[in-house]
Structures are given as C-alpha cells and as structure tokens.
Amino acid sequence: MLRRRWRWAVVALGLAVLVSLPALVEALPAADRDVSAGELRERVLASDDVAFSGYAISTGGLTLPVSDALTGVADLLSDQTSLRAWYRGADDWRVDVVTATGETGTHRDATGTWTWDYADQAASRGTLPPLALPTAPDLLPSALGRRLLSEATDDELSRIAPARVAGVDAPGLRYTPADTAASVSAVDVWVDPGTGLPLRVVVRGGDTTTPALDTRFLDLSLATPDASTTDFRPPPGADIRSDQDLTDVDLxxxxxxxxxxxxxxxxxxxxxxxxxxxxxxxxxxxxxxxxxxxxxxxxxxxxxxxxxxxxxxxxxxxxxxxxxxxxxxxxxxxxxxxxxxxxxxxxxxxxxxxxxxxxxxxxxx
The missing domain is CATH 3.30.200 (Phosphorylase Kinase; domain 1)
Structure with a gap:
C-alpha cells in the first residue's frame, strides 16, 4: 500500500486545487484600492500571522488516472470540498472537512498535526515531512495564495479588477508565470486590503476560459479564535495511528x-x-x-x-x-x-x- 501511495506522491507537488462555485454576492460591484501589484504581493506574504475563522468551499476540476490507493487525494482534486477553519498562527490552527456524513478535523501545533475522524473515532499524528501528499488544509485560499505567490517576481505580477469576496471589496492580483515550460497561464488572487489575507485563488491553464483550480472564502471573521478551539488531545479509547512519511519509502x-x-x-x-x-x-x-x-x-x-x-x-x-x-x-x-x-x-x-x-x-x- 505504501509503495502504491509513494508512486503518486510527486503528483501532489505544486498542487492545491480547485474550481469555481458561483456566489451571487460577487455580482455586486467592488471598490478598488490604489496599491501596486508588488505591494499587494508583499501584503499577502506577510499575512501568515493574521488570525481568522471562516468557511471556504472548493470544487476540484482535475481527473487523474489514480487507483484506490489515493482515493482521498483524487477527491480533493476532482470533487467539492467544504472547509471550516480556525487560524491563530502558522503553528496553531484547525481545519475541518465538512461532509453530509460527518467531519474530519486537522489540528496543527508546534511539532506536527493531529487528524481526527469523528465517524471512526480515530486520530493520526503527522510530523510534517518534507514530501507529503496534499490535504484539505492546503485548499484554503489563505494558504494557497501565499504558497503560489511566494516565488513570483515583480515582472510576473500585474493588477486585475477587484472582486467582492466574503463581503469584502478585494483588490485583484495576477501572477503570469514567465517560464516557457509552464502549463499554468495565470494565477489570480483577491486579497483582503487591510490584512493581506488571500480570500480567493483561481488557477487557469492553457487557453481555456474555465478555471482549472479555484478556492474561496464564503464567510470570514478576523477575530482571533479561542485556543481551546484549535487545541486537540485524543480522547480516551480513541484509535491512534501515525501518518506515513513518503520519504521513508524503499525506492x-x-x-x-x-x-x-x-x-x-x-x-x-x-x-x-x-x-x-x-x-x-x-x-x-x-x-x-x-x-x-x-x-x-x-x-x-x-x-x-x-x-x-x-x-x-x-x-x-x-x-x-x-x-x-x-x-x-x-x-x-x-x-x-x-x-x-x-x-x-x-x-x-x-x-x-x-x-x-x-x-x-x-x-x-
């Protein structure tokens, strides 16, 4: 099983996903801000200490020829994912995947992550390996926006029209990769003007007008969540497992x-x-x-x-x-x-x- 998981590990690199979901509120006109593309990127990169809680939704648009060994990853890349997030800092947050049958929560602390499956009453401990498959928290626009803009150069950045996202008039930023090998034609990020927090991220590929990847907040509060909300301790009797580290696989x-x-x-x-x-x-x-x-x-x-x-x-x-x-x-x-x-x-x-x-x-x- 681990070998089958490993052979698809590299598929995850460079990925966090999702396709658009129409929101009527975004049809409202949005006011723009007088801010340069470079300055907007700097605000995004400095937003990792901005506390928030919110609800985000994503819909995957990729169809991968993967086996049952990576059903969870394939779902992230092809299906709709609903996320509730509580973020106190880079090493203190919680993201729940909400489904019709229950929830699965990921809790981050200073040394790793706990993932808690409410239905199975099972907890798994992860230690943040250098090579890992994508998980639901990677789909949040706040994390995805910072990651994708982290190495963009000034020449690859431009301003685009603002958009109304989660009730915020968000300035728009476009990252157009300069590499001739790039299959992504543009990454569009809409940003909270006060905090630099990415509110929506759209990734476009090739000549198609349909986004390949999209994730957005539908609701957002900038109040700091309680520590008790993000903290996690496995309850008595819980099934405790260890996440597999893909870098330990025999090649x-x-x-x-x-x-x-x-x-x-x-x-x-x-x-x-x-x-x-x-x-x-x-x-x-x-x-x-x-x-x-x-x-x-x-x-x-x-x-x-x-x-x-x-x-x-x-x-x-x-x-x-x-x-x-x-x-x-x-x-x-x-x-x-x-x-x-x-x-x-x-x-x-x-x-x-x-x-x-x-x-x-x-x-x-």
Missing amino acids: GRQERADLPATLADLGRRGFDGVPEQIGVYGSGITVLAVSALPGRAAAALRDQLAATPGAVTDDLGVRIAAGPLALMVAGTSTRDGGTGTYLLAGTVTLDALATAARQIQEAAS
Missing part, C-alpha cells in the same frame, strides 16, 4: 542515471530528507517532479497512462495532461546496459515533459 535497488541539474530549462531544487531518486525542478507555480519507479509499479502505471484518452506514446514513454497537470512514465538505458524508469509530474506542458525525458535519457547514456 528499490535498480541502477539509475543521476538526475541532471536542469531539466526543460528548470533548475533542480534541494529539500532536506527527500531521497536522491526524487528530483524537484522549477519555482513558483511551475514545478516538475521526477521520481525513479520500481519495475512492477512502472509497468502498471505505464499501462494506466496509456489507456487514458489523449495519451501520447512514443520512444520517450507515455505522457498525458489532466488540466494544467502533466504526467509521464519515461524509460532510460544506463551505460552498463541496465534500464531505469521514471515518473515525471508537474505543472508543465507535454512538450516540456518530452524535453525533460530526453535529457534524462542523455544523462543515462
């Missing part, structure tokens, strides 16, 4: 070529604790992750991608696009006659995937 012993320092003109980045077989390239919203695959996982995943409508199969491997997210299984031959297989995934174009796969092959030969 197999097959010989593989060293990953290049640059792929598709995207530089490689380093993360403490992430295995050497996993490479992360790019910056901002343009991210490419490359991971070596064990033989059995490679064959099954290759077949799964090849059966996906629109798949491109050639001498480099098989690749698909799901909205702005692209996936590829690519094979290599090593200098000593061995072979290796890699999963490439990210917010890049199919052409960029092909270029990266070719560069991996050249490095191996």
